[in-house]
Every structure is written in structure tokens, then in C-alpha cells.
Amino acid sequence: MSTKEVAKSNEIIQRHDWTLDEIKELLERPLIDLLWKAQNVHRKANPGYQVQLASLLSVKTGGCQEDCSYCPQSIHNSSDVSGQPDLEVDSVLRQAKTAKDSGADRFCMGWAWREIRDGEKFEEMLSMIRGVKSLGLEACVTAGMVTERQASRLAEAGLTAYNHNLDTSPENYGEIITTRTYQERLDTLARIRRAGINICCGGIIGMGETISDRASLLKVLASLDPHPESVPINSLVAVEGTPLEHQSKVEPLEMVRMVATARILMPKSKIRLSAGRQQLGKEAQILCLQAGANSIFYGDKLLTTGNPDIGSDRELLSQAGVNTKISR
Ligand code: SAM
Ligand code: DTB
Ligand code: SF4
DSSP: OOHHHHHHHTOOOOOSOOOHHHHHHHHHSOHHHHHHHHHHHHHHHSTTOBOEEEEEEEEEOSOBSSOOTTOTTBTTSTTOOOOSOOOOHHHHHHHHHHHHHTTOSEEEEEEOOSBOOSSHHHHHHHHHHHHHHHTTOEEEEEOSBOOHHHHHHHHHTTOOEEEOOOBSOTTTHHHHOOSSOHHHHHHHHHHHHHTTOEEEOOEEEOSSOOHHHHHHHHHHHHHSSSOOSEEEEEEOOOOTTSTTTTOOOOOHHHHHHHHHHHHHHSTTSEEEEOTTGGGTOHHHHHHHHHHTOOEEEOSSBSSSSBOOOHHHHHHHHHHHTOBOTTTO
């Protein structure tokens, strides 16, 4: 091959025009072929198999007005976990420091809000972002919808990324949430993007959706230009007291397929293996890391539900042979 040809073969093409049929074909491809394609993209776009460790903390837990049918924090669900006091700035920063000392690169903070409201709580959020950044960590917030002005204040505070998921396909969305629209979510994402903050946006599988729904969600994500810098792929944690409590478990290889396809569609994004890892098993998680996942939530709690403990994750990452801040 000439130097020009080698350069071309290493070029990473980022497309925003994937069709539904192309995405479905990938999701349904014989697993061995899907994995081969995903690994090629992954290795080229992310040489060194660097995996980002993101720790998660719920600052405001439960009592949320939205009716997301998967969520234990909604007042519409009998699982509502409200009653815990909101965390204060000092306590959040202490926990961020502990996460950093355990090897985390990124600290994500969650508020069970429909939207951010101006006032004392928002000012506290800004102080938390500044504090997390001054520890040398990336800061991510998830707190519902934002206005243009709030997005620029978050940017001024140094926020690295804002997490706002689309959760499912536009077609299936009405089955899952009725209190806000898909378009409202896209509008929030556009405001975040305009403020210069990275977008963290993904979804959940295992909520009764079809393969076409999964393809359609991935199509919306991949059509965002630029692609979201991070894409969390969650599998439903079926929490008692939510309308989805009896959903059957996601077959682990379905998660592998979703991760692999997301990697192919969005070569440079951080594909984050998110909720549901406790049900996945070690081998399926390693397949996900091989197929394209290059971030995990790290620490024994997500927002309200469990996550593998740090010790077992360290073992998993070392067995997989990927690189993290811990191994550097
Ligand atoms: N209230 C904010 C919002 O909805 O944007 C932020 C917090 S919300 C809990 C963040 C995301 O967590 C949701 O969009 C959803 O994708 C995910 N999530 C919540 N409960 C889940 C569950 N039981 N299983 C899997 N993912 C879940
Ligand atoms: C995301 O996509 N998954 C994380 C994070 N973004 C905020 C949250 C998962 C929550 C799982 C259910 C719980 O622990 O409450
Ligand atoms: Fe509220 Fe977010 Fe839970 Fe929906 S997912 S009920 S918006 S906390």
C-alpha cells in the first residue's frame, strides 16, 4: 500500500446519515461478524483500549414530577425514593475526592428534577461543578431540562458534559414517558451544545422495545452532528414499584449487540456501559469492552441502585487487559 492508501485506510469516517435499514442490519448481523466490524472500528478509533471510569452520585434523590416508567425516583411510581436530604456542596466534594482517589476520571452528579430552576440549588450545583473541576476531574451533571441562560452558566462554571438521555426511539417514547416530549429533550440537547458543553446522551434497552426501536434510537443519536461525546447504554434495572418492574431480563448478548452497533455508528464517542452491569456477567462485559465500550460507571452505586464494587471492577478491567487511570 502507498502512504496515501495507508492514511486512507486509517481514516475514521463519522457519518450522520445512517439509515434505519443499515442500523437494523448491523444489530441483527451474525454476532461474530458484528463483533469483527465493531472491533475494527474500535481499535482504529480508540487505540490502546483506554477505558474512562466515571463515578456517579445522586445529589437530589426522588420526588421527581416526571412519569418515566423505568424510574424509581418518580412520584408517579410507588418506588419513589424521596425522603433523603439533598447533599450539600462539601459532602459532594468529599465524595468526588474519594472517587478520584479510587481512580475515577469523571464525576457525574444527578438531580431528580424535571428541569433546572434558578435559585439557591442551582448556585450550589455551580459550586459543585467548580469544585469537581478544581480536583482535576471531568464534571458531568444530569438534572433534566435547561434554558439557554442556564446552559451558559453551566459552561461558565466549567461543566465538561451534560447528561440528558433520549431513552428510547421516538416511536416507542409515548409508552415510556408522557410528561415531556421527545422534542423537548432534543431542544435541551441543542442548548447544551450551543453553550459549548459536551453532550452525554444515550438510552435504555429492555423496556419492551423492538429491534426497530433500538435502531431508531441509535439513528437519532448518530444523526446528531457532532455525535454526542458520550453515549450511555443502559439496560433496564427493573425496580419494584415501577410500571416496568416485571420486564424480563435483557439477554446479555443483546447489550453486546447494542454496544457494538453504537461503536460502529459513532466511532469516536465514549460508549459507556451503564446501568444493568450487575446482571451482565463478566464475560458479556468483556465482550462489550472488546466490541466498543470505552467507559463504565465505577463505584458501588449508580443513582439509587447497585453497581459492581470497585474491587470486582478492577479485577474485570485487568482481566480484560484494557487501560485505565488505575493501570497507568
Ligand atoms: N432527571 C434527570 C433526567 O431524567 O434527565 C436526570 C436523572 S435520570 C435518573 C438519568 C437517566 O438514568 C435516565 O434518563 C435513564 O436513562 C437512566 N435510568 C433511570 N432509571 C433507570 C433504570 N431503572 N434502569 C436503567 N436506566 C435508568
Ligand atoms: C445514564 O445513562 N445512566 C446513569 C446516568 N446516566 C445518570 C443513571 C442510571 C440510573 C439507574 C437507576 C438508578 O440507580 O436509580
Ligand atoms: Fe425524573 Fe429523571 Fe427519573 Fe424521569 S428519569 S423520573 S426525569 S429523575
